[in-house]
Amino acid sequence: MPAYGFEAYKGEDGVAYLRQNPRQVNVIREIVNRLLAEDTPETPAEIADELNSRKEPTPRGTRPSKRITDSGREYKWTAAGIRKMLKSEALLGWKMESRPVLGKKYYESVPVIDKTGKKIRMAEPIFTDEEWERLQAHLSERSFLVSSPTNATPFLDVILCGYCKGKMRMHVSRRETKNGRKEYPKFRCVSPRLVGGRTRYGCEDQVSWDPGRLLVALEHRFLEEFGDTEAEERIYVVGEDHETRMREIEQFVPVIMADMEPGRRYGTALMRPRAEKMLDKLNAEYEALSKAPTGDRWEYRSLGKTWRQHWKTARLPELEKLMRKNGVQFLCYPESFELFIPERLKV
Structure with missing residues (x-):
């Protein structure tokens, strides 16, 4: 079966060849553009949710098995599936084969090598070499194991260190006292840096804040300036x-x-x-x-509420996602805060 993004066709000589599938290539391009967006990049999970909401067929969904069809189930886009698809060299048009992974019970897809030690190209690549390297670098930077945190950090991509622009995470110190265990939560900068050959977390200026004061300041500063402004959601439109x-x-x-x-x-x-x-x-x-616009683009859709109304009714994850998609940042310094708002919201 051809990889997602390609389709088989029969040439004039009666031989089967591979070529790009325009619709599927557009979906792949859309996913990559959203991942690599300079202002507010989206995560694979967010992109998967949006593709599922508009019923975009998945790579498996374009050719579902009879068992799945008979059961009435549907294939869904997932963050893991998107990452796996974008890491496959099949997108470069190479001929691929499945090989067992040594010591494992699963297989991996790798390019076929001919007798001269070269890969065999079956179709035009979807990405240039430069685009491919940039995409793989982005995926590698975000390849890590995620454990369930005991201290979930609110507004993780909104509240940032004012010096290094790195993330601020909730850190809870616990101490045993005569009256039992006490907890001391703090928002801290967690940007990694090398000190004496070892990794330390937190930039040199080491900003930390009490969560209560920080979150109250964020709400007050943002709603004071934009509380009565209509809230909008940024959506990706395929041209x-x-x-x-x-x-x-x-x-x-x-x-x-x-x-x-x-x-x-x-x-x-x-x-x-x-x-x-x-x-x-x-x-x-x-x-x-x-x-009419022709290229892929971002558009803003009104949510029918002001930011103040949305703040009172929305759940925290929804509010975080909306602020991040709108490019809102709250920069923290030792003695002050700075609210960064994109020019579009200031109109």
């Missing part, structure tokens, strides 16, 4: 190519106008108004298509 339809209209119009000459199809008093209506409709459609 459409209107050139084909515009070329069709350009070809239709001269034909219709020629048919309006006396003795032709629309050359009578009865048929001419019908032709004029057709021309008006085609002209309006052409004008609309010429002004």
Whole structure:
């Protein structure tokens, strides 16, 4: 079976070949663009949720097994599935094979090597070498084991260290006292740095804050400035190519106008108004298509509430996600805070 992003076809010589599947390539490109967005990149989990919400077929869902179909179940996009797909060199058009992993019970997909020691390319690559290296570097930076934290950090991607712009995590110190165990929670900068050949966490300026004071300050500063502003959600829109339809209209119009000459199809008093209506409709459609955006883009959709209303009704994970997607950052210094808001929200 061809890898996701490719499809088999039969050439004029009767031999089967591989080529890119335009729809699937667009989905792959969309995922990568959202992962590598410079302002507010999304996580694989967030992208998977959005793809599932719009019923985008998964790599397995494009060719479901009879057992799955009969059971009524559906394949779902997952963060792990997206990472696995983007790490596969099949996206570069190489011929792949499955090999057992030594000492394991599973297989891995690797490129086939010919007798000369070179990989065999079966189709045009979806990514250039530079794009592939950047993507793999991004995925490698975020390859780590995640354990369930006992101290969940609120607003993890919103509250940042003002000096190094690194994340601030909730750290809880526990001490045994005569009256029992006491906890001392603090928000701390956790940016890694090398000290004497060993890794230490926290930048040199080592910012730390009491959680209660920090969260109250975030709420007060943000709502004071933007509480009455309408809250919006940023969504990724896959662009459409209107050139084909515009070329069709350009070809239709001269034909219709020629048919309006006396003795032709629309050359009578009865048929001419019908032709004029057709021309008006085609002209309006052409004008609309010429002004419509074509490339992939981010758009903002109103949530029908102000930020203050949303703050009171939304759950914390939803509020965190919305603020992060809007590019909101709350920078912490030893004696002060700084609220960073993108220019778009300031309008």
